Structures are given as C-alpha cells and as structure tokens.
Amino acid sequence: xxxxxxxxxxxxxxxxxxxxxxxxxxFCYFFEVIHRNHIRTFSSNVCSKLNGTxxxxxxxxxDSKAFGNNQIFIPGSNTAGGFALYAGxxxxxxxxDLSDVAEVYNxxxxxxTGYFETDMTGDNNSDLIDLILTYNxxxxxxxxxxx
Numbered sequence: 001x002x003x004x005x006x007x008x009x010x011x012x013x014x015x016x017x018x019x020x021x022x023x024x025x026x027f028c029y030f031f032e033v034i035h036r037n038h039i040r041t042f043s044s045n046v047c048s049k050l051n052g053t054x055x056x057x058x059x060x061x062x063d064s065k066a067f068g069n070n071q072i073f074i075p076g077s078n079t080a081g082g083f084a085l086y087a088g089x090x091x092x093x094x095x096x097d098l099s100d101v102a103e104v105y106n107x108x109x110x111x112x113t114g115y116f117e118t119d120m121t122g123d124n125n126s127d128l129i130d131l132i133l134t135y136n137x138x139x140x141x142x143x144x145x146x147x
Contacts, residue, residue: 003022003023003029004020004021004022004023005020006018006019006020014060014082025055029043030042030067030147031057033085035085036090036117037087037089037090037092037117037118037119037120038086038087038088038089039070039085039087039089039094039095039096039142039143039144040089040094040144040146041059041066041070041071041086042066042067042146042147043059043065043066043067044064044065044066044067044068044069059071059083059084059085060082060083061082062083063083066083066085066145067145067146067147068145070086070144071083071084071086072084072085072086086137086142087120087121087133087137088100088104088120088133088137088138088142089142090104090117090118090134091103091117094143094144095141095142095143095144096134096138096140096142096143097138098138101131101134101135101138103118104118104126104130104131104134105131106118107126108126108127108128108130108131111125111126111127112125113125113126120133120134121133
C-alpha cells in the first residue's frame with residue numbers, strides 16, 4: 001500500500017528533491033517513479049530506507065537499481081552515461097505498445113509542439129525521434145515490472 005508520495009521536477013543533472021512527511025525512516029519501502037510518458041519503475045531493494053537527511057537513491061548507476069532491472073543504458077555525449085526509465089508509455093497502461101505508437105504518430109504528422117505525452121525526448125516537439133523511440137520500445141515489448 002502507498003505510504004507517502006511527493007512530486008518533483010528534476011534539475012539538469014537529473015536530481016529531484018522530494019519531501020516524504022508520512023514515511024518512517026525505520027521502515028522498509030519500495031520507491032516508485034512515475035513519469036508522464038515513461039514506464040513506471042520501482043526501486044529494486046525490498047528494504048530501501050530513508051536513512052538520513054537527505055536520503056539518496058540513485059537509479060542511474062545500474063540497471064539493478066530498478067526492480068527487475070527494468071531500465072535502459074543511455075550513453076552520454078560528454079559523459080559515460082547512465083541508466084534511465086524506458087520511454088513510450090504515453091497512455092499509461094503499463095506497456096509500450098502499438099496504441100502508444102499510433103498516438104505518437106498522430107501527433108508527429110500534425111507537427112505537434114509543446115508539453116505533451118507524445119514528446120518522449122522532452123524537447124517540446126512530437127517528431128520522428130519520438131516515434132522511433134516509441135516504436136523500438138514497443139518492438140522490445142517493454143512493460144512495467146511490479147514488485
């Protein structure tokens with residue numbers, strides 16, 4: 001059952017500050033990450049604790065930081081890169097599939113711009129890159145892995 005939740009906007013380094021007021025630092029939790037068009041992802045450890053101020057949980061260092069190793073490695077242009085959530089689940093049904101591809105395609109052909117679920121890269125354009133990314137993840141049958 002959900003004990004607490006918090007929202008954050010990540011900075012340019014991918015760091016978000018979250019404040020959990022109902023969670024007890026002596027208990028074990030799974031951390032759940034939800035993004036507007038990515039696969040919902042959970043922390044891998046059955047006993048992740050909020051042990052300190054601030055507590056840190058870094059999903060980017062290894063795919064094993066996500067439950068079921070449900071992340072992808074993204075090489076960096078100026079860095080070694082890191083692990084990230086899978087993109088493409090714009091209808092939030094738990095999998096990247098043909099319905100997501102169709103939704104992205106429909107926005108691509110009308111050159112939709114702005115903050116929309118079909119913009120997988122976050123550049124405020126629903127374009128061919130977003131379509132290819134969604135298609136590739138649907139072809140790999142990417143879906144949620146839930147504890």
